[in-house]
Structure formats: structure tokens, C-alpha cells
Amino acid sequence: MLPGALRRRGFLAGALGVGAGAALTACTSNAAPSAPANAPAAAAGGDNATPGTPVTIGFSAPAADHGWIAAIANNAQAQAQAYSDVTFEAVNPTNDITQQIAAVQTLINRNVDALVILPNDGSQLTSVGRAAMQAGIPVINLDRIFDSPLAYRTWIGGDNYGMGVSAGNYIGERLKAAGVANPVIGEIAGIDNLPLTQSRSQGFADALGTYGFRVGPRQAADFTAQGGQRVTANLLQAAPRLDAVWNHDDDQGIGVLAAINQAGRNEFFMVGGAGSANAMRDIQADNTVLKATVTYSPSMASSAVALARLVAQGRGMGDLAEQEVPASITLASATITRENVATYMPLGFES
Template identity: 55%
Template sequence: MTVLRSTRSRGIRVAAGLGVLVVVAAGCTGNSADDGTGSQSSAPRAASDNDAPGKKVVIGFSGPAADHGWLGAINSAAKAEAGKYSDVEFRTAEGTNDASLQISQIETFINDKVDAIVLLPTDGAALTEVATKAMNAGIQVVNVDREFSSPFAARTTILGDNYGMGVSAGTYACKLVKDKNLSNPVIAEIAGIDALPLTQDRSKGFADALKACGQTVDNRVAAAFTVESGEKEASNLLQAAKKIDIIWNHDDDQGIGVMQAFDNANRHEFAFIGGAGSSNAMQWIKDGKMEATVIYPPTQAADGVRLARLLVQQKGLSDLVQVEVPRRIVLNAPVVTKANVDKYLPLGFKS
């Protein structure tokens, strides 16, 4: 989805589905748990009423320039999430793709002695030093989407799953092959920028999942996460492949151009799978113009805001026995189809 997003971990999925991390289970601390020995366990539990107002938390947020639908959703979702809490003072720096400017923004937050910083870095390596400085100053840093190069630069890291996106798309493609009883299916892929690790991870996940059902990618082009490049590369793909059964496009923003190419060529005979989860894609699914899309959660910074608040208030995730916020959280990459699109539609971002 974003041109600069870094490679994602394929670690433990702590939060799945909608990417909502904090689930309020009001009143559960009043329930005693049987430890299996017949006695009642007195082991401490994570806070249960996490949304109740608590200690005031000042959070500084620095994110990217909103030059892409997914990036715009990242910023707006973070601001909206902070607005839900009366105990959060949210300070937003201007969105930027300039690492030097973003470093100065973090320096300002440090000087202002904010309680926490939620940071989606323009470049993880470039922002590592200043993020470490913030941590050393006692500020809780939540790293979002593009990882720092040192574990000391953040208290916790929240990520999407690029490899998992590919696996989800490939697994769904395998299901289509079986359900449609396709013999010798032609499977195509419209990737993003090939030089980026995120694209490489998505493609590898897709290929690995297809391999599990004996399939391969027959035709592949790489675009640049833009509408124009999507249309151009999809047109090239259609000219090269006279028969296609399934197409996976990595990014729903570039998918607008991809769909235009399909319309221009009057080619809609294939199952079209997208990636990211834009509102455009979800509407196409509802209208029957698109088979599915794979979510790359635009909630990551919003989830980061929640985590930052919990960290400062010394709370944990209410659905975990562990009483502290985990060090690393990788969000799930679910497949959205006509059967479940209404569930995910509220998370769809405008391309």
C-alpha cells in the first residue's frame, strides 16, 4: 500500500480481524478464576476497564504525508482514536516524508516532555537514534508500520503483515481454483515496487501459498502504488495474457487504475483480488465487480494511540493474562469477501 513501508515481521499475531487491540471486558476483575485445584486463583490480571478515564496522557504523533489513501487513513484514524479519550491530550506534527523534518518533530516532543510518542517513521533506520533518545528520556515510544533498527528505540512495535497478505491472497486463490474446479488456471499478479522489501514479502507469501495447492504465478507485472502505474501495468498484463483466471493486485489505491484498465479492455472474466482494504474495493465487492481484498490494517497508528495510553497508565491488554502491553504486535491480514464485507466496511479508507 505505501511506497515506503518496510518489511514486516511474520511473528505472533496478537491482534486479528479488525486490528482492534483493546477490548473492554468491564467487571471481569470481580470474577474469581478457578485455577484447577479447587481453590480460587489470586494471580493478577490485566486491567479490565481500560476505557475508563485515568491519568492524563500527553501523546505526540508524527506520521507520513497523506499522499496515498492508506497513509491518509493512518493519520485520520489516529486523531479520531485519541479524540475518544477525555484523558488524552493529542499533539500532532505535520505529516511528512522528510526524515530530517520528522527528527526535528520528535526533538520537539522530547523537549516538551510528552508522556508518549506514536511514530510512523519515514525511514525506520533514520529515526532510530532520535526515538532511542526519547526512550532514554523516559518517554514511551510506540513504533508503527516501519520498524526501527534497534530494539531500544521503542517500548512496543505494531505492524501489519506483508508476507501474511500474500499468504491470505494465495490461500484464497487456491480456494477459488478448487471451488470453480479450474483446470490449469492462469494466475496473474500485479505487484507494487519490486525494489521494496514489502513487495518482496507480499509476492513471496503469495507464491508460497499457491505452491501449497500446486499452483504458480503465470504472469506478473510490477506497478508503483499509484493509479497511473496501476492502469499502465494492468494494460500491459492484459495484452500479454489472453487468458487469465485469477489476478491479485497488491494495492487498492493502485487498484483504481487497474480497474480502469480492465474496463478499457472489457476484460472481467477473471476473479479479481485486491490488497489493503480501501472503501472503493469494498464497494466493488458489494457490487460484484471484485472477488475479494486482503486487509492491511489502516488502524495501526490508532492502535498505537491506544497502546501509548495504556503504557503511560501502566495498564495491560484486558484480554490477556499478561499484565503488560506486549513488545511486538503483528496485525492479521484477513480476506474480505461479499460474505463479510459489511463487517470491514467501516475500516475502508478513501483512495
């Protein structure tokens, strides 16, 4: 482990060098021209995988009650194992807020060099994030954000609003190209009282609005296959005609597709959400109404561990000019179709 004082300062300064552009001048000697003092900064590049100071990274996440969360834990562990200079300490996953706080406090007491935390609830775990930071342990806050920037060194997560925009743009472009006027566009959301669901729905509505379209029948499920099947059956009964549907989550999409098949409906196309391997295989086979999915990849856990390692070692990101790891990283939401599915298949998770 890093000495206490060094660890407290380590994440404030990186080891990334900054290059300078050389002036283009006529020169008759072999001496290289010196860079002016105000030369623009340039990234030096480098290999962040090169082993550095050995560090211990603590990890805490909710229990793997569906495919996406299971992939979060698996990706984090696999990334840590890829580094010879990382010891990975994962506490037992739990969906109990009190138990997760206690587990993270255990990692703080062990004096780990960095923490990666996907909280069950960002608001309720903010205090333990702040406790870690005050103890000199940098926190990489994964996905569900803490209430205060004082509780984390870096946040990394998906773009919920961007998911909705990507889904809305795909549907809008496809319907416009087909010349469909006044389309009926359904939406099968996740849990409505969650901010992430609200952001996804807002992005979807905003994107459709740019095409002159609006969201039609809408049902909220619970991110489970059972919930997806139940609410989709209700939506299909209430809507005798549909032109397109966006389902927020590929885990619940298993049930959504089951309900669609049971109803014998195929007059519309569907877009999924998150990027499960199941959904990608269906898109690749092109034998269901599912024609695309928009990503919210659990690969963010791999990146979180990589960031925690760099921060704990006092290193920056080799391809950036800045010497520090950024304070916030939002992943883009890509649209996966039959044309590009092979590229994204390695990132898919099993529902």
C-alpha cells in the first residue's frame, strides 16, 4: 500500500508527461529548437497497463439479482485480474443499504488504496463515500451517483438520457424513411420512480419530438422478465396497432418478447436497452421484432477498476494531456443493429 500521506496526495497528481510542439524554424545546426514557453499542451501518450506501485482496490456492489448487475461484478473482477499490481478485495454483494454501508466501512478500516462503489442508493451511501475520501481513500463512484462530489474522486456511468435519445432517433429515422405518418409508438419503461427511468423517458420523448412524433401507449415494468411480460401483455391489449416500441431494459425484454410472441403480434419493430447478449443474438438472427438495442454497458465496471488503479498509483490517463484522471466520465449510448452487432457482441451480458 502507499504510505498514508502519499496516498492522500496521489490521486491529485498524475504521472502523465506533457509534450510541447516544436517551432518550425530554419536551422543550420544539429541542435533541436527549444519549445516556446506558451507552446500548446499535447498528450504524451503511453501505456497505462505498464505495472506500477502495487495497490489494493476494494469493491462493493448490489446483489446480482439480474444479468446486468452480475456482469458488473464479473467485469470488475476480470479487469482487476488483468493487472499484476492490483489486489482486489470485493465484499459480499447485498441489496440491504445498511449492510452495504457496513461492508464499505470494513474496506475503509482495512486501509485499501482505492474503492469502487456501485451503491444500492446513491443518496443513502453518500456518507460512507465521504468517510472514505476523508480517510484519504479515493472513491470511484460507479453508475448510481452520490449526492455530493465530496463523496467521490471520479464518477463513471452510463447516459440514461442518451439511451432515450438513441432509441428515439433510431425509431424516428426508420419510421420517417418508411413514410409512416402519425405512428403509434409504445414505451415499456423500467421503474417509474427512479431518476434513471425518468431520464430515459425524457430523452426518448425529446428525440421523437424532433421528428414530429410523440410517445403513445406507455407501461412501466420493474426491470424483470416477469414484469416485462405482464405489462407488455397489458400494453398490447390496449393498443390494437403499433408501429414501434422501445423497451428500456434487455433483462425485462425477455418477458417483453414472450408477451409479444404469445399475442402473435409482429406489425411493429422494437428497440431494446442495455445491450444483453440475448438481445444481440436476436438482432443478429433477425427473426423477432427486436431490431436494435441501445447500450448501457456493464463494461463501465471494468473501466472503473482501471481508473481506481491509476488514481491510487498517482497516474493519469496516457492519451490525455491532463495529468489527472477526469472527475466525471459519461459513457456514450451506442445503437446496436444487425449491421454492427458483431462489434458489440463481446460486451454483451447474459440475461
